Amino acid sequence: MNTRGQRILLWTAPPAVALFVLAYFAFPVFSPPLSPTLTPDQVAAFFRGNVTGILGVSILCNLIACSLVPLFAVTAVQMSRSATSSPVFTYAYIICVGVGTTAFILADYCWGMAAFRPDRDPQLTSLLNDMAWFFFVAPVGTIMVQNLCFALSVYLDQRPDPIFPRWVAHFNVATVAFLAPGAFSILYKSGPLAWNGPLSFTLRLTTFAVYITVMFWALLRAVNHQGDERVALA
Amino acid sequence: MSGGVATVPRSGSEPAKSWRTNRKLDQWIAFWSVPFFFNLFGLVFVPLSWMMPPRSPSSPTPRIVDFMHSHNLLIACVILTLAYGLAPVSNACYLMQVKRMSVSPAFRYSMMVGAMTGAIVGMLFPMFCFGLGAFRPGYSTAVLTMLYDFGYLAFIGSLGCFCVMWMAFGLAIILDENNILPKWLGYYTIWQYVTELMAAPVWIVKSGPFAWNGLMTFWFAMILYVSWQFIVYFCIFKAIKNQPESEFA
Numbered sequence: 502m503n504t505r506g507q508r509i510l511l512w513t514a515p516p517a518v519a520l521f522v523l524a525y526f527a528f529p530v531f532s533p534p535l536s537p538t539l540t541p542d543q544v545a546a547f548f549r550g551n552v553t554g555i556l557g558v559s560i561l562c563n564l565i566a567c568s569l570v571p572l573f574a575v576t577a578v579q580m581s582r583s584a585t586s587s588p589v590f591t592y593a594y595i596i597c598v599g600v601g602t603t604a605f606i607l608a609d610y611c612w613g614m615a616a617f618r619p620d621r622d623p624q625l626t627s628l629l630n631d632m633a634w635f636f637f638v639a640p641v642g643t644i645m646v647q648n649l650c651f652a653l654s655v656y657l658d659q660r661p662d663p664i665f666p667r668w669v670a671h672f673n674v675a676t677v678a679f680l681a682p683g684a685f686s687i688l689y690k691s692g693p694l695a696w697n698g699p700l701s702f703t704l705r706l707t708t709f710a711v712y713i714t715v716m717f718w719a720l721l722r723a724v725n726h727q728g729d730e731r732v733a734l735a
Numbered sequence: 736m737s738g739g740v741a742t743v744p745r746s747g748s749e750p751a752k753s754w755r756t757n758r759k760l761d762q763w764i765a766f767w768s769v770p771f772f773f774n775l776f777g778l779v780f781v782p783l784s785w786m787m788p789p790r791s792p793s794s795p796t797p798r799i800v801d802f803m804h805s806h807n808l809l810i811a812c813v814i815l816t817l818a819y820g821l822a823p824v825s826n827a828c829y830l831m832q833v834k835r836m837s838v839s840p841a842f843r844y845s846m847m848v849g850a851m852t853g854a855i856v857g858m859l860f861p862m863f864c865f866g867l868g869a870f871r872p873g874y875s876t877a878v879l880t881m882l883y884d885f886g887y888l889a890f891i892g893s894l895g896c897f898c899v900m901w902m903a904f905g906l907a908i909i910l911d912e913n914n915i916l917p918k919w920l921g922y923y924t925i926w927q928y929v930t931e932l933m934a935a936p937v938w939i940v941k942s943g944p945f946a947w948n949g950l951m952t953f954w955f956a957m958i959l960y961v962s963w964q965f966i967v968y969f970c971i972f973k974a975i976k977n978q979p980e981s982e983f984a
Contacts, residue, residue: 589824642819
């Protein structure tokens with residue numbers, strides 16, 4: 502079995518990343534990130550003033566929301582090649598990807614909903630905005646477990662010629678620590694842990710960007726080394 | 736928990752060796768994460784937030800508002816968002832035994848999709864409904880009571896994702912010719928399916944045995960579920976333990 506399909510799927514990641522970067526810079530809600538201390542009236546005024554930008558990015562993100570899934574799918578395929586007693590971490594990884602991506606889509610919907618009819622009761626616009634931030638920043642649990650599953654499958658791989666170098670596993674464990682603060686954004690409205698703070702917002706998004714880049718190169722290497730070996734995932 | 740990982744695998748027939756080189760270490764790690772997850776899950780929903788046992792759907796409005804403002808809901812939310820990724824690990828642990836059965840992969844794929852959808856609609860979304868109310872105390876009463884209803888209905892009234900999981904799990908056990916899990920467990924799992932059907936009226940009635948805090952929809956279903964969960968867990972333990980090393984590639 503050749504690895505052409507996996508390589509094609511992998512190379513869909515760079516354009517996907519480019520679109521996410523475009524969405525990030527074009528999104529009025531992120532420049533600078535809306536403060537959680539704004540009153541419902543201020544939030545409603547902001548949405549009334551930025552309908553085009555918010556709606557445009559919501560539609561773009563609706564379309565590209567799942568565009569990193571192929572990268573994760575190739576990761577799962579490579580994980581399943583490791584010599585362990587079962588693909589238990591591969592299965593957990595795939596479920597985590599499904600759950601985490603859905604949370605992102607819900608965040609996107611909430612922002613889109615708020616901009617769709619900006620003259621709604623400000624209480625409701627504010628609720629949709631809060632809900633969007635909750636879904637965007639807080640649910641780090643799945644990507645944390647996902648990366649731990651990846652790291653464990655590398656650590657437990659008993660092949661003489663490992664699929665991934667061990668530093669990739671260490672790197673995944675480190676990302677878990679950097680992503681965790683996002684969960685605490687629920688507790689604070691100001692300071693580094695608030696949803697617009699350096700720990701919950703900047704550190705988390707930077708970690709994610711670095712993580713995708715590193716995984717892309719690690720996967721490219723793993724797929725190129727696979728050769729004619731069959732994959733036994735099912 | 737690490738003690739369990741270290742000692743359990745040695746009880747097999749193979750000579751005692753370091754737990755680090757045990758071939759089933761991946762499955763044992765996933766297996767021992769299950770009690771860790773369910774303890775956190777119980778902690779979040781019962782003593783921390785007092786979301787469970789469920790409050791009444793016909794509570795007077797001031798009591799709903801008071802509850803939706805409790806700060807502990809936020810702490811519960813934080814713990815859940817950190818821990819909810821472990822639910823996929825416990826599902827995957829059970830799925831590994833379904834994978835060993837003689838049945839089609841379609842059974843475990845169905846369970847997998849049920850687990851994905853269920854985690855969002857039955858766990859993360861309801862918890863966020865409660866957390867949002869506590870996050871911004873300025874919300875009007877109408878918004879808070881809607882979040883309260885949405886939270887409880889999503890938590891207790893999420894039916895279909897779990898229906899497909901229990902159906903696929905029960906059928907796989909009954910149809911399996913490798914006897915990975917005992918047949919009676921398959922028939923017991925049918926009861927799990929029935930509890931989901933019984934919970935459907937929570938979307939209609941606001942008091943009595945079929946309300947979301949009712950005797951039938953909550954307490955009876957909960958007693959069946961908790962005991963079922965313990966029994967499944969024990970059966971999975973035995974299945975991993977009895978899995979012959981010759982199965983590994």
